[in-house]
Amino acid sequence: MRRIFLWAARNRWLKEHLPAMPFMQRAVRRFMPGVTMASALDAAAPLQAAGIATMYTRLGENLEALSEADEVADHYVALLDEIKERGISGEVSVKPTQLGLDLDEEATLAHLIRIAEHAATTGSYLWIDMEGSAYVERTIRLYERLRAVQPRTGICLQAYLKRTASDIARLMPLEPAIRLVKGAYDEPASIAYRDKRRVDSNYVGLAVRFLLDGRDRSIRLGLGTHDVALIEQIAEQVGSAGIGRDRFEVEMLYGIRVGEQYRLAKAGYRVATLIAYGEHWYPWYMRRLAERPANVTFAIRSLIP
Ligand code: FDA
16 A cells, blocks of 8 residues: 555656545645645644644655746745744755756755755754655765755654664764654665564664764754654653753654644653645655555545535
8 A cells, every 4th residue: 555655656647637636635634734835834823832843844846947946945935034924933844856956966955055044044944854765865965065054954864764874873973953754755675674663663773872872962853753652762762861852852744643742742842843835745645645544544535525
């Protein structure tokens, strides 16, 4: 089932036709407050009232013309202004291929620097998402160069990849900000763990080691997962070494395990919700369906108007 949805996420014909269907539009609303920037920012109010920070990403990936990247970068700059204007404690997250990584690495870096500089001046922060394995090396390279000029930046790394432990060691001298996720793409067994238990144990091991190794440095760790048992396991393991819950953040997606997001915030964890919005939601939504069969039942129920 997971592989079918990940295939569907990449299929050009489905990408052109499915998003226009009303039932798909109804179904995706569970994970997205709307397609506009305003709808995403409006969703911050109840979260902020509960002490939950927000992060924003405008959906889109694999641009086909570099000129489109200019518009995307302008959009993120305007988003940062709007976050500041509304007094929201919010950060932004962007995919490198949304800024043209398929076409021109130097131009992508220039866009990242522009957005990161603006994030810093508005008191915000820029995160770089991680895409499929073909992009990992280039994305890490971009982050190394970005971080050298703007420290208020972080990168997502995926625990299902076998290389991630050495990527963290490589980034350590930069005192990086890392958002650790399990990984959402279909990767071969030669480079990725495919067994859930193996991914989970690697996740815990990487998070704990990063916190222990970085205890006297200004690293930042976001646990980008809805797996509350893993979060609590990590908190317990580092807690016994004297590292408190204030040394990491829990980051979850809008609409997923909402009750847990509020519960963890109440229990003293630092929690942030990543809110996605925009017209180009199809591949992103397919990856959410791939993660959890129960979401497919929900999508099918949306067939009923
Ligand atoms: P897992 O899939 O084991 O789920 C744990 C529990 O959480 C499930 O039992 C279920 O209860 C709930 N759950 C998980 N997914 C759900 C869903 N879709 N719907 C409903 N319930 C669900 N990936 C990537 O490759 N690159 C990236 O840049 C990012 N960025 C990112 C940012 C943030 C803030 C998050 C939370 C996630 C990502 N991801 C990502 C996605 C990530 O790699 C992973 O695919 C999902 O988070 C699902 O895995 P979990 O860690 O939640 O665990």
